[in-house]
Amino acid sequence: GEDVEQSLFLSVREGDSSVINCTYTDSSSTYLYWYKQEPGAGLQLLTYIFSNMDMKQDQRLTVLLNKKDKHLSLRIADTQTGDSAIYFCAESITGNTPLVFGKGTRLSVIA
């Protein structure tokens, strides 16, 4: 079955880079996602990557995918206090199917 694992907590200093890691079990996963959830809010889609890509960059965000190891990471450059939130990794086998989520990583940014 599908399973997505993330570490639960990460703490970084403002201005440093944050790296949030995720592993998944289903090698059929076609799309892998990163979402951000701020307190009391819904999920904000940050970015997603197709399984035939190794890397995707969008401003301060870099996603790396190691398909062989089924490992996904999200790097946030120059982390700011506004980046403090819970970050969810999610996978989808194909388009038009619901996502399977990890438990989320709580990122705390220390000023």
Add this chain to the structure above:
Amino acid sequence: SAVISQKPSRDICQRGTSLTIQCQVDSQVTMMFWYRQQPGQSLTLIATANQGSEATYESGFVIDKFPISRPNLTFSTLTVSNMSPEDSSIYLCSALAGVPATEAFFGQGTRLTVV
């Protein structure tokens, strides 16, 4: 992208009553889903809301407890029936957009407290 409006944003309900949550998408979408997020937990899929037919429920969720409607391609409702304190949770509506439909967007959630 798709913008999803969900209401109510929060409610406090008496046990034994029912609450209907509405989800409106600003564009036609093929797939809509309902998730539950219990405090400090990840998202659990309740069901896929199918337009014109009965919703498809995940293991552990049944239609009598969580009836879902999807009358058209932009709107869905989830009812939480005969509520108990264990139903206290955040309920989230989601829609897949894009061609192919790979971008999953979420409403802001409904925070339900059952007393």
